[in-house]
Amino acid sequence: MLFNFREKLNSSKFLVTAEVSPPKGTRFSVPLEDARQLKGIADAINVTDNQCSIMHMSSLAFSKLLLDEGHEPIMQLTCRDRNRIGLQSDLLGAYALGIRNICLMTGDFPSCGDHPGSKPVYDLDSVQLLQLVRKLDSGINFAGNRLDGGTSFCAGAVSGTDPEKPLQLIKLEKKVRCGADFIQTQAVYDVGMFEEFMEAINHLEVPVIAGLIPLKSFSMAEFMNKNISGIRVPEEIMFRIKNAPDPIEEGLSIASETIKELMKLSRGVHIMPVGSHQNTPKLLSMAGISGN
Amino acid sequence: MIITSAKPLGEILALLKDEDDVFIIGCNVCAAKLKTGGEPEVLEMYRQLEKSGKHVVGWALPTAACSVRSFDSLVQKNEKIREARCILVMGCGSGVSTVASVTEVPVFGSNDTLSLGGSSENKLLLDQCVMCGNCTIGEFGGICPKSQCPKGLLNGPCGGAIDGTCEVNRDHDCVWVLIYDRLNKIKRLDLLYTVHAPQEHRTN
Numbered sequence: 001m002l003f004n005f006r007e008k009l010n011s012s013k014f015l016v017t018a019e020v021s022p023p024k025g026t027r028f029s030v031p032l033e034d035a036r037q038l039k040g041i042a043d044a045i046n047v048t049d050n051q052c053s054i055m056h057m058s059s060l061a062f063s064k065l066l067l068d069e070g071h072e073p074i075m076q077l078t079c080r081d082r083n084r085i086g087l088q089s090d091l092l093g094a095y096a097l098g099i100r101n102i103c104l105m106t107g108d109f110p111s112c113g114d115h116p117g118s119k120p121v122y123d124l125d126s127v128q129l130l131q132l133v134r135k136l137d138s139g140i141n142f143a144g145n146r147l148d149g150g151t152s153f154c155a156g157a158v159s160g161t162d163p164e165k166p167l168q169l170i171k172l173e174k175k176v177r178c179g180a181d182f183i184q185t186q187a188v189y190d191v192g193m194f195e196e197f198m199e200a201i202n203h204l205e206v207p208v209i210a211g212l213i214p215l216k217s218f219s220m221a222e223f224m225n226k227n228i229s230g231i232r233v234p235e236e237i238m239f240r241i242k243n244a245p246d247p248i249e250e251g252l253s254i255a256s257e258t259i260k261e262l263m264k265l266s267r268g269v270h271i272m273p274v275g276s277h278q279n280t281p282k283l284l285s286m287a288g289i290s291g292n
Numbered sequence: 293m294i295i296t297s298a299k300p301l302g303e304i305l306a307l308l309k310d311e312d313d314v315f316i317i318g319c320n321v322c323a324a325k326l327k328t329g330g331e332p333e334v335l336e337m338y339r340q341l342e343k344s345g346k347h348v349v350g351w352a353l354p355t356a357a358c359s360v361r362s363f364d365s366l367v368q369k370n371e372k373i374r375e376a377r378c379i380l381v382m383g384c385g386s387g388v389s390t391v392a393s394v395t396e397v398p399v400f401g402s403n404d405t406l407s408l409g410g411s412s413e414n415k416l417l418l419d420q421c422v423m424c425g426n427c428t429i430g431e432f433g434g435i436c437p438k439s440q441c442p443k444g445l446l447n448g449p450c451g452g453a454i455d456g457t458c459e460v461n462r463d464h465d466c467v468w469v470l471i472y473d474r475l476n477k478i479k480r481l482d483l484l485y486t487v488h489a490p491q492e493h494r495t496n
Contacts, residue, residue, distance in 0.1 A: 079443075084490065106450040109442055109460045120443065127447035128490045160451050167472055170484050171448030178487060186451065229454045 005044040005072050005101050006154040009182055009207050015268025016289060017074065017184065017209055018042040018280060021051060022062035035066055037277045041284050042071075044101055046184070046270065049076040053113025060090055064097045074156065075099050078107025083123035084132065084142050091136055095151040103156040103184060104129045126157055127171065130178040156182040160230030161210070163196040168230075176204045184270045186230040187213040189237055189254075191261040198265050207267035212258060214273055214283060215251035218242040252279055256286035263287075293410050294322045294384040295418055296329070296403035304337075305344055307400045308378065314341055314348050315376030317366070317391055319357035319383030325411070328403050329357070329382030337382060337402065349375045357387025363394045408439075424491055431483055433474035438491060440467035446488035 008015055020035050022028070035045055045066055049059040063073035075094055082090065094102070106126045110118045124132060132142050139150035157175040160168045172183065188194045188210045198208065213231075215221050218241050221233045237254055244250030259269050271280055284290075308314065316334050323329025331353055338348050350372030354360055366373050373379075378398045381388040388401040410417040422439040429436045438444045442460040449468035452459025456469045475481050 106443060106445065108452065111460055122443040122445065123493075124490050125443070125445045125447050126450075127487060131487070158451065167449050167468055167484070168451075174447055174485070174487055227454070229452050229459070 005074070006181070008043050009154065009267070013043075014263055014289070015043045015207075015209055016041060016284060017044050017046055017268060017270045018277060019046040019048060019270065019272040020062075020066075020277070021048045022057035022059060024054070024056050026057070028057065028062065028065055031062070032065060032069060034276050035069065035071055037281060039071070041281055041289070042271075043268070044072045044074045046074045046076055046103060046272075049078045049107070050081065050113070051076075051108075053080065053108045053110045053115070055113070055115055058090075060094050060097075060099070063094065063099050067098050072101065073099060074101040074103050076103045076105065077129070078105050079122050079124050079126060079129055080107030080110065081121055083121055087124065087129065087132065088136065088141055091133065091151060091153070092147070095136075095153065096149075100152070101154045101156070102133065103158065104133065105158045127174045127178055130155060130157060130175055130180055134179045154181050156180060156184055156209075158185065159183050159208075160186045161188055161194050161197040162230055162232070163193065163200040169200055172201060173204060176206045180206055182207045182209060182267075184209045185211045187211040187224075187228075187272065188258065188262065189215075189231065189233045191258060191265070193232060194262070195265055209268040209270045210262045210266040211270045211272060212255055212262075214255040214271075214279065215241050215247070216274060217247045217251075220274065248279070252283050252286060255283055259283075259287035259289070293325060293408075294386065295406040295409040295416065296323055296326055296384050297406060298328045298333070298382075298403055299401075301340055301344075304380070304400070304402050305341075305346075308341075308346060308380070311378040311398060311400075312347055313375060313377040314346055315370075315373045315379045316341075316348060316351040317357055317379060317381045317383070317387075318351065318353040319381075319387050320353050321356045321358075323357070323383045323387070323403065326416075329387075334382055337380070341380075349373075357381055357383030358390045360390050360394055366391075366394070425494075426492065428488070431486060431488070432471050433478055433480060433483070435467060435471050435474055437467055437471065440470075444491070446491070448484070 018038050020031055023031050047059040047063045050056055059075050063075040066073040104126050110120050133153050133155045136151045139147050157180040159172045183206055221238055221241055224231045225233050241247050241250055262269055316337055318329040318334040334351050341348050350370045352369040376397055380400050380402055381391045382402045385405040392399040407419045408421045410420050419439045424438055449466055453466040456466055458464040458466045
């Protein structure tokens with residue numbers, strides 16, 4: 001019997017992770033209710049850290065709320081808002097509260113969000129943050145001082161999946177060299193491209209969990225193709241969603257087919273719906289995934 | 293070269309609303325090149341302030357506003373500065389501070405200081421250096437990500453670039469793409485595999 005996400009990572013189980021966002025305010029019942037839909041089907045739940053630079057409740061606090069509800073959170077942590085002191089202090093706090101999984105990333109620039117004039121920090125980048133976590137894991141802090149109790153994080157990182165972008169592949173390689181325990185990717189629509197990506201990083205020993213955003217409409221697909229870095233919705237899928245009588249249903253069909261393909265290529269899928277997880281249980285059952 | 297842009301006249305008049313008997317100090321280096329503080333701009337400022345009802349007692353154009361020996365050296369350029377009840381410096385922030393350090397009346401700046409840049413082939417180059425005090429530009433083929441990547445990322449690009457343009461400003465190339473091209477050209481792509489430690493921010 002596998003108990004936690006780290007053990008599952010080291011097993012042969014096909015993993016399901018899913019993303020939830022903390023509330024924008026102090027009332028947390030709605031996102032908590034949303035997370036409840038993932039009980040028994042998601043192996044861990046990513047909690048976003050002020051995603052798109054839009055201010056929300058902290059990922060640390062909401063991760064703890066999920067933990068109290070019996071979920072296994074993956075606390076996302078960006079480099080945007082905290083310097084090395086703030087990052088370490090939040091990491092220690094998270095660990096003390098029982099959070100064991102983290103996913104580290106650079107973070108969108110503040111000008112993308114609702115506080116465009118706020119000071120961008122980026123004291124560390126995502127590679128350096130991974131190194132920092134490994135230091136905390138060894139019981140010392142960034143400055144080399146011994147901690148009164150270190151951490152033991154299961155620490156992941158993120159990546160795009162375009163095999164034609166050597167810079168991204170090199171950065172991913174650095175993340176793995178600096179101790180990433182898993183990689184969660186940008187949304188995959190083009191399975192062929194993802195397969196090439198997996199071939200390009202074949203030499204890296206790291207579990208890759210492929211991102212998935214079920215399409216809801218043709219305009220959403222168009223928007224993502226145009227505005228979201230690293231996302232490429234192929235023509236064939238654009239055609240299907242455009243001509244579908246029920247685009248949401250078609251989006252779920254496409255996503256479930258993608259999951260079935262990804263089962264042969266990746267260690268899991270990471271579901272990031274726009275809006276709620278209302279359709280996530282159905283999507284997973286369409287893909288033949290019954291539960292954890 | 294320090295890159296400056298001229299504040300709109302309205303903003304300068306607002307700064308000077310309780311002031312009069314203005315002495316103008318230009319800068320004959322960067323600001324002159326950028327036409328934000330050379331002689332023509334100083335004379336134009338003179339006219340505009342007078343037209344707006346301010347009395348301008350005089351002006352001077354030191355070689356560099358950021359390199360002023362003493363108050364006396366300014367007097368040697370134009371002794372009218374003794375009558376000034378305030379000074380408007382048409383240079384960068386450093387020029388304004390330097391002038392303030394040798395004078396005893398209120399000092400204002402007419403420009404916004406944008407970056408340490410340069411110019412080449414008639415093109416203005418912004419953000420060439422952030423004066424971090426720990427130069428590692430050679431590791432990046434001569435293009436500094438500390439200054440040209442808005443996030444100052446040292447280990448490669450973020451995930452925000454689309455078609456090689458920067459997440460923060462789609463009119464700009466992602467500097468990491470430029471670094472890649474440059475390192476490719478000089479056959480040093482191996483440098484991209486270095487894991488760089490964070491920048492140390494220490495006061496001198």
